Amino acid sequence: MTVSPEVAKRLDDVYSGNMGNNDNSVNIKSYHHGDLRAALIEEGLAQLAGADAETLSLRAIARKVGVSATAVYRHFPDKAALLKSLCIEGDRELAARFRAAQEKAGIGKSGFDAVGQAYVRFALDKPALFRLMMSKYGQMADGPADNREAEDGEAFRILLDGIARLTPHEASAERQRVTALQSWALVHGLATLMLDGLVPPEDGLISKVINTP
Amino acid sequence: MTVSPEVAKRLDDVYSGNMGNNDNSVNIKSYHHGDLRAALIEEGLAQLAGADAETLSLRAIARKVGVSATAVYRHFPDKAALLKSLCIEGDRELAARFRAAQEKAGIGKSGFDAVGQAYVRFALDKPALFRLMMSKYGQMADGPADNREAEDGEAFRILLDGIARLTPHEASAERQRVTALQSWALVHGLATLMLDGLVPPEDGLISKVINTP
DNA sequence: TGTACATCAGTGAACGCGCGTTCACTGATGTAC
């Protein structure tokens, strides 16, 4: 493996062979020898966290990691695949947040409210990633709007489960569906309104809007 | 004014001097001599209606109108100004739809529900335009998310008025604010979920989700 | 009515930019014998 000087500067102390002090600790920010794939994903998420919209470029990610643009193609067939991986990573984190919220608040109404708040907070924390996850690259949406696969991410499943649990069992399936959609729309709408700067992203506002029945 | 052959083909029969049969009728698709500005806006909206996301390009619009890209700069200082004009036009149409909905359904709860449905339908009809209006170019949002001016479009005003009218007067200002936000978030959330293909854009679903108290 | 002239809305060539992707390549690594 040939490595440019820039790579050395960025990755040398991170490669598993010479990780320095704590070889054995699992550092979430470190990637192992040859694991450029993980580094690319991490950097992609970082650039997405930079809040810039869909100006995310394959070349920029590679550049920042300190690797040639073409090296990316060793790990992803094309840019779309990279983006998809970013979405999968995003889903993982969102799911984790959902689980944490649920554990803390239980599975009743308060539990679902907590999940809803986590939803909005995630969107505000990682606007570009959130938007990407909602786009065609995301797990939630697969392909163009119409004939979508139901290949949903874990986060999405948790969300729907939480909604379903709230809906009275004796209600008709149709009614349950509408209620679920209302909950989701409320939370999603609040998230995107705040994301687009149409509503101030105040923490207090989030809980008030969501918690009120 | 020098005009390329392509311009002739596209615009000749549309210029006021030789409009053909119906000179005097106000044809919404016709623009008058020299009114390239209106033609550019119209074409911009048409390309936006083509549902393609933010791939809208100044050059493409000019090309389609049959004019050189640089001609655009006679009418708009830059691309951003063109986009802003598209948003203004979008606001005009949305406001018109709102007014029509309100007239038809009155100003009570049913009136607001109608406005909400118009909101969602507009988003589904003109996805790219809707998104543009919600972006930094839109009237609703001015500048980056944080320190926004309250320079809102007419549509936005109608929407907020409708919401305000629904809110009980005796409620606290805070409470009114939250209720308004909930209504807006529900409607906006439904719109964007359908837009992103996460929820099937069924007409029946729209009214059920919105009309249920 | 004719002429001089300013204005104004177009033109096409050119700029630099960054993008995604392809190509033939190189050198280190690991395996078989």
Place this chain on the structure above:
DNA sequence: TGTACATCAGTGAACGCGCGTTCACTGATGTAC
């Protein structure tokens, strides 16, 4: 233990693309006298 060789993850140059924008320009239009 040493050697031959396939594999594999990088490299940099190059491709064509379309973009927004600038530039000096041109020719028609309208006005003043």
